[in-house]
Amino acid sequence: MKTRFPYAYLWLVYAFLYIPILVVIIFSFNNARFSTDWHGFTLKWYELLFKNQPLIDAAYNSLKVAVCSASLATVMGSLAALCIHRYKFAGKKILHGCIYMLTISPDIVMGIALLIFFVSINIELGFTTLLIAHVTLAMPFVTLTILARLAAFNENLIEAARDLGASEVKSFLYVLLPLTAPAVAAGWLLSFTLSLDDVLISFFVTGPSFEILPLKIYSMVRLGVKPDINALSAIMFSLTLIIVILAQLLASPKKKYRQKD
Amino acid sequence: MRENNGFRKFSISSVWLWIGVFALVPNLALFLVSFLDRGEVDYFIPAFTLDNYLRLLDPAFVNIFLKSMYLAGVSTLSCLLIGYPFAYLMAGAGKRIRPWLMLLVVIPFWTNSLIRTYALVIILKNQGLINKLMLSLGLAEGSFSLMYNDIAVFVGLTYTLLPFMILPLYASIEKLDRRLLDAAQDLGASPLRSFWHVTLPLTLPGIVAGCILVFLPALGTFYIPEILGGAKVMLLGSFIKNQFLVARDWPLGASASMIMTGILIFMALVYRLVNRQADGSAQAGQNAGAA
Numbered sequence: 001m002k003t004r005f006p007y008a009y010l011w012l013v014y015a016f017l018y019i020p021i022l023v024v025i026i027f028s029f030n031n032a033r034f035s036t037d038w039h040g041f042t043l044k045w046y047e048l049l050f051k052n053q054p055l056i057d058a059a060y061n062s063l064k065v066a067v068c069s070a071s072l073a074t075v076m077g078s079l080a081a082l083c084i085h086r087y088k089f090a091g092k093k094i095l096h097g098c099i100y101m102l103t104i105s106p107d108i109v110m111g112i113a114l115l116i117f118f119v120s121i122n123i124e125l126g127f128t129t130l131l132i133a134h135v136t137l138a139m140p141f142v143t144l145t146i147l148a149r150l151a152a153f154n155e156n157l158i159e160a161a162r163d164l165g166a167s168e169v170k171s172f173l174y175v176l177l178p179l180t181a182p183a184v185a186a187g188w189l190l191s192f193t194l195s196l197d198d199v200l201i202s203f204f205v206t207g208p209s210f211e212i213l214p215l216k217i218y219s220m221v222r223l224g225v226k227p228d229i230n231a232l233s234a235i236m237f238s239l240t241l242i243i244v245i246l247a248q249l250l251a252s253p254k255k256k257y258r259q260k261d
Numbered sequence: 262m263r264e265n266n267g268f269r270k271f272s273i274s275s276v277w278l279w280i281g282v283f284a285l286v287p288n289l290a291l292f293l294v295s296f297l298d299r300g301e302v303d304y305f306i307p308a309f310t311l312d313n314y315l316r317l318l319d320p321a322f323v324n325i326f327l328k329s330m331y332l333a334g335v336s337t338l339s340c341l342l343i344g345y346p347f348a349y350l351m352a353g354a355g356k357r358i359r360p361w362l363m364l365l366v367v368i369p370f371w372t373n374s375l376i377r378t379y380a381l382v383i384i385l386k387n388q389g390l391i392n393k394l395m396l397s398l399g400l401a402e403g404s405f406s407l408m409y410n411d412i413a414v415f416v417g418l419t420y421t422l423l424p425f426m427i428l429p430l431y432a433s434i435e436k437l438d439r440r441l442l443d444a445a446q447d448l449g450a451s452p453l454r455s456f457w458h459v460t461l462p463l464t465l466p467g468i469v470a471g472c473i474l475v476f477l478p479a480l481g482t483f484y485i486p487e488i489l490g491g492a493k494v495m496l497l498g499s500f501i502k503n504q505f506l507v508a509r510d511w512p513l514g515a516s517a518s519m520i521m522t523g524i525l526i527f528m529a530l531v532y533r534l535v536n537r538q539a540d541g542s543a544q545a546g547q548n549a550g551a552a
Contacts, residue, residue, distance in 0.1 A: 006350045010362065013347050017369050017423065020380035023390060027383060036383070036393055076279050079272040089273055098280050104473050105525060108481035108498050109518050112505055113287035116294055116515070119304065136283045169268045190371070197373035199484060204505065214375065221379045221488060225386060233376045240372045248364055 021237055028230035045231040052228070055216060062196055062213040065127065069134035070191035076135060077142025077191075078184055082172065084143070085150045086158070102140040110137065111204035118205060125207035133205045134195040141194065142187035145251055149183035186251035189243045197240070288522075295515035304511040313516035322500070326520070329497040332411065332486075333479035336418035340426035340475045341468065343419070348430035348467075352437075363431070370424035374478075377421050378485050385413055385489070409491040417489040418479045425478070426471040433467025434460075438543065463543055465535040473528045480521055497521070 031042035049055060083089070084096050102110075114136070118129050157179070161171040177184070199214045206212060217236075220229050295313055300306035316322070351362050369377065384390045387406035395401035407413055437460065445455035479485075483498035490496075497517065504514030 006353075010347060010350055010354075013343060013423075014365055016420070017365075020384055020420070021369075021372070021377065023383055024376075024380045036388055036390060076276060080276040080280075083273050083276055087269055087273065091277075095277065095280065098284065101525075101529065102280075102284055104477070104529070106477040106481040106521050108483065108501060109288075109291070109521055109525075110284075112501065112514060112518055113291040114283070115505065116290045116304075116511065117283075117287035120290060132283055136279070139279070167268075168266050172268070193371050197371070197375075199373070199375050200482065203502075214373065217373075217379075218375060218484060221375065221382075221484075225379075225382055229379065230383075233379060236376055237372055241368055244368050244371045245364065248360075248367060 024230050025234045025237065028227065028234040030227065030230075033227060045227040046235075048228045049231050049235075054211070055213075055232075058211040058213045058216045061127075061210060065130050065134060065212065066192045066195040069131050069138060069195045070188050072131070073135045073138035073191040074142050074184060074188040077139040077187055078146055078177075078180075080139065080143040081146035081150060081180075082176065085147060086176075099140045099143050102136070103144065107137070107198070107200035111201040114201070115204040125205060126210040129205045129207075130202060130210065130212070133201050134191075134198065137198060137201055138191035138194045141190055142184075145187045145190065146180055146183045149180055149251065153179060182250040186247040189247040189250070193240055193243050197236075291515050291518065292522075294512055295519050297512050299510055299512050304509065310512075313512045316513055317516055317520075322517070325495055325497060325500050328494075329480050332414055332418065332494075332496065333476050336415055336422065336479050337426075337472050337476045339415070339419045340423050341430075341471065344423060344426040344430050344471065345468070348427050348434050351427075351431055352434040366424050366427050366431070370428060374421045374482065375484055378417055378488050381413075381417055381420060382408065382488060385416070408489055409493060411490065411494060414486045414490040414494050414496075417485045418475075418482075421482075421485060422475040422478060425474040429470035429474060430464070430467045433464045433470070433539075437463055441543075463539050466532060466539050469528065469532045469535050473525070473532065476528070477521060477525060480524075 029041050032039035114133050161175045294305050297305040298308040298310050385407040388404050441459050445459050481498040483502045486494045486496045501514045501517050504510045
């Protein structure tokens with residue numbers, strides 16, 4: 001009995017975290033427009049979503065930005081992790097500090113800072129500005145994910161490759177990259193999620209000509225509860241669920257390449 | 262040491278270029294705009310002024326500021342009070358169950374906060390789930406809404422930001438050398454005393470990191486108070502958003518956002534300080550144990 005009690009507390013908090021989401025998912029199948037009573041199972045709210053052309057267009061735009069920004073953020077984030085882990089250079093500590101600060105910097109501040117920047121240099125707000133903003137948002141998370149994995153690796157592997165005559169590029173491509181590939185993939189997935197879910201930054205840096213899904217949801221949610229938003233939320237949650245589980249599986253270091261203690 | 266080849270130069274300069282152009286320059290621009298005048302046509306004109314900061318002393322803004330600090334503060338505190346025992350129990354759970362417990366926190370961490378806020382609406386709204394539940398239990402009559410007040414905003418902030426508190430807390434509690442607690446107990450310290458003198462100081466970095474990750478978004482995430490609090494609860498994030506999109510007073514919005522940047526810098530410095538102290542005392546404890 002004594003050991004059961006603490007677990008009860010854990011499950012209570014989990015219930016707090018998950019019940020609202022589960023309620024949304026359950027009601028997305030409810031055959032009633034307004035009521036919170038159960039009126040039978042239906043898929044009509046999902047059908048309604050797929051017939052909503054502006055929403056489909058926004059979803060397509062979001063996916064486009066998410067794929068492009070995740071890919072670019074992964075490249076930049078990996079390079080940053082490599083620089084911090086492997087090279088000595090002037091301002092390295094400052095760079096590392098900047099990357100940390102970016103992860104804790106409030107989204108709204110990043111959003112308005114980028115808005116001022118884009119307006120000052122006269123870029124039209126739309127795909128390009130969203131892409132730049134999302135790369136800047138996601139890149140530090142990629143870097144930290146990869147650095148965490150690199151910290152567990154045996155440094156001698158790279159030294160060995162260098163001693164055997166591999167160039168810097170080759171030792172990166174054939175030793176470091178394969179060893180960190182799972183963390184790099186996890187970084188891509190997390191960047192993808194960040195981009196697909198971001199409301200605060202996108203709100204400021206996209207224009208009326210380029211609509212994206214999270215902002216569509218924002219304008220729908222402000223009008224109140226509707227069953228098709230339940231369905232859309234359920235889809236978005238399931239997508240996050242799959243991506244996060246994949247990323248977790250990839251990011252946890254395997255014992256094989258671990259540095260000996 | 263190593264040859265200074267092209268690849269090294271390429272990677273360092275491209276990373277610096279990106280961070281410099283798309284993170285440092287925009288933040289610098291934001292800082293500058295907070296000292297500029299508002300233009301008739303342009304959003305800001307190059308004329309230096311301190312007016313934007315003076316306008317923050319307006320009682321209407323001071324009220325928004327105090328209310329934001331209050332709501333963000335109590336939400337952060339409640340996340341800490343719920344999250345600390347949670348993270349502690351999680352870190353003490355069996356090795357095989359721990360990754361699963363962790364995954365269950367990471368999922369809401371990455372789930373869109375907007376969707377999680379919306380999920381609360383279904384529960385709190387008029388004829389919502391709590392309303393229905395109380396009716397069926399005979400605890401209430403008629404329909405009532407639990408939304409559009411400070412408590413709804415507080416619940417919303419705690420609910421959406423709790424995972425952001427738990428993860429850094431867990432990271433620092435997991436690192437804790439539990440032998441130090443055994444040592445404290447052997448030396449006759451009560452559980453409360455060893456918590457206060459050993460556990461708490463050593464996990465302080467996690468506490469500060471969690472508070473940063475909760476307090477700042479609590480100030481800035483404008484959709485949470487907008488959806489749950491309605492027009493009645495205006496917080497700092499909504500104020501900044503309105504300056505940029507409704508009032509078109511960018512310099513005022515920029516100066517208001519400097520409050521958040523100031524808090525960020527302050528909290529980051531506190532984090533550095535407690536991190537060093539915790540490292541130092543953990544080291545000292547381990548050395549004493551080895552001796």
